[in-house]
Amino acid sequence: MLTPIFNRPEQVKRPQNKLSLLPISRASADDVSLRYHVSLEALRVGRGYVGAAQALATAMVVAFFLADAGYGTMSRQTFSISEDILARCIKTGRATDEWYFDDHGYQIFSALLKLHDRQLRKAPFSALLRANDRFKSFVKSKMNR
Numbered sequence: 001m002l003t004p005i006f007n008r009p010e011q012v013k014r015p016q017n018k019l020s021l022l023p024i025s026r027a028s029a030d031d032v033s034l035r036y037h038v039s040l041e042a043l044r045v046g047r048g049y050v051g052a053a054q055a056l057a058t059a060m061v062v063a064f065f066l067a068d069a070g071y072g073t074m075s076r077q078t079f080s081i082s083e084d085i086l087a088r089c090i091k092t093g094r095a096t097d098e099w100y101f102d103d104h105g106y107q108i109f110s111a112l113l114k115l116h117d118r119q120l121r122k123a124p125f126s127a128l129l130r131a132n133d134r135f136k137s138f139v140k141s142k143m144n145r
Helices: 026-044 050-068 076-096 103-122 125-143
Strands: none
Touching: 026 050, 026 103, 050 076, 050 103, 050 125, 076 103
């Protein structure tokens, strides 16, 4: 199951204070980033698992939403290519229990994670929350199909 970056109850309103205008702490950004990079490395060396693919799906979608909000650049074509690579990985993984990326997939997702690392360090917390909310809506719409 895809999981959002941040879990917060739906009834909690977005903070509108000055802290919401600042990026998350370096330690928090590093924690989120580490999960994604470990997942990518596991898929690169052929030791991936469903959770690694799900983590990278989260990073891909959230990075796209943050880029759409003006934090970095990711074209729809790059998103589509990433989505196709991930779909092939998941299809193969489910059929054979071998979860991996080829060199091309690794290169694409390595660049995507570099973008997302910059986003996590620069985007204000409020932008991360909005991207997170869009991510949850995206997942919900995919599950309803």
